Amino acid sequence: MKIPYSLLDLAIIRENHDAKEAYERSLNLAKHAEKLGYTRMWLAEHHNMANVGSSSPQILIGYLANGTSKIRLGSGGIMLPNHSPLVIAEQFGTLATLYPNRIDLGLGRAPGTDQTTAQALRRGRMESVQEFPNDLDDLRQYFSEENRDQKVRAFPAEGLEIPIYLLGSSMSSAVLASQKGLPYAFASHFAPGYLISASKYYRENFTPSEHLQKPYFISCVNVIAADTDEEASYLATSFFQTALGIIRGQSYPLKKPVESMEGIWTEPEAAAIQNMMACTFIGSKESLKPQFESFFSQVQVDELMISCNIYEPEKRHRSLEIASELFQ
Template sequence: MLHERANNFNGIPLSVLDLAPIREGSNAEEAFKESVSLAQHVEKLGFNRYWLAEHHNMPGIGSSATSVLIAHIAGNTNYMRVGSGGIMLPNHATIVIAEQFGTLESLFPGRIDLGLGRAPGTDQATAYALRRTLNSGPEEFPMQVNELQDYFSDKPISRVQAVPGRGLDIPIWLLGSSDFSARLAAEKGLYFSFASHFAPRYTVPALKLYRDNFKPSDTLAKPYAMVGVNVIAADTAEEAERLASSQYMQFLDLRRGEARKLQAPIDNMEEVWTPMEKAAVLQSLDPRTTIVGDKDTVRKRLRAFQEETNADEIIIGSQIYDLNDRLRSYEIVAELFD
């Protein structure tokens, strides 16, 4: 499944998670151009896959129409895998997702991943706007995954067929930040990705649950787990900490219920947050999974987390305001490839 051109760190491939950040003073058009630049850059550096995440009603995140943006990124790259990290399945009719990803796989054969989450990726009011009802919810997620697999099967059991989609081999990943998707991925023999970049405390228990209960399937003979990490790297530790303030402010906005675009970095976060707010933000952005620093710091912490989790792959997000700083951050990570 892994592309032969992918390089690796500590024996495993590294990948990229992109939210298509919309910067203060910019717009979605520029965000998408920057995502293409980043994708082309990391493909040359040897990263394995490039995923985009579905979020809604967030002025600083441009990846809401995830399938459309996947097509744009795949069309502007050559061989790197491109996919969703993830599609929030309760927001959609499963046949629509089957058709969208059937179309993507038909356009870019052998390059498309379908990562699925069961959260709405937004607030309740926006979830209602997406679905026009809240009668269905995350508890129906296992049934929706079954429906998707049926649509992709070459022997569908329903009169309704996904065209394109039927008979296509599109890897399905289950994404989670708790034990629910870990159990389901194990039961169904699917790939699993844990959102350790914002739920670090539950990472090791969820991975153990997945591996201990994994049942081989036609899709996967043995468990394959990927973990998420935030990395903000710069040539000096001081500059990396300054760049990280953009992500700190993004999490602070979420805590305060404020909606803003990604803010430019500042020199002193102590002027912005209270001690209680700081503690809450840093609890979510645990130093094990939010790595801020120079190359040596990134190497040590990335290796330590991979060895702690025994992850098969690490996917890296970097909410950095300036594109050039973002490109440089991934260059520093790539300098660690074996």
């Protein structure tokens, strides 16, 4: 059970609260995670979602880094097709200059939003599948010292060692990560279907690179931990209500927990959420241990990343404490 453990946050806005409160809550979460020994905290890029505050991970990373001292901060991820590789290199070069050896750059190819909003982000230029690897190569070129002789250079990024991670939820990202010799983070917290096959392919086909000599696989899962199983199940209803918004194509705020989800979701909706959130661990420390032992027996994981959506900040902090006790 001893494994590096990290944290994923979307700065989800709580019901009857605003984005500023969500950002302050994320900073307090980062400080608490730092004390507990969490390796890193990542923020995910989303757009046109009223209750997801992480539309600009680059800015939030700087905010969190300024309020902490050693925990790594990064993107989980930046949706590269939404941006110019040059601009991303400049932004993360700036972050890495201000906060040396603490910044990660996780990259994804999905838009992080609906197609209409993606068109607005990309101003009508929708990339093909083949263009993402090219954008990745361009980005890595801007970070390299060899780029000094090129007409277009990225300052202050040039020559900086900023770890790049590929994110994904399908086989295509596993293929690209293995070909490029990059660490790979899998979004099993909401898309577990290809987890085992993608992790197996990535390990078996990994090509060593100058940045990484052996495969490094991160799995992101949902964890709702409490001192008792009953309390954990109660707290998890906030998470289920937010997940219900995904099923319904809406952006729901993080709501207070309820005694029962009966009457809130339908049976088909409950089944869909249980399927989508199959990599979700709910319970006390005693109950979670065998759940994770079973998980690790099926998937070889180098690092576990935790998504923890609990309404009350104090209860969320306690959940992180229990998780850290499991993996230390």
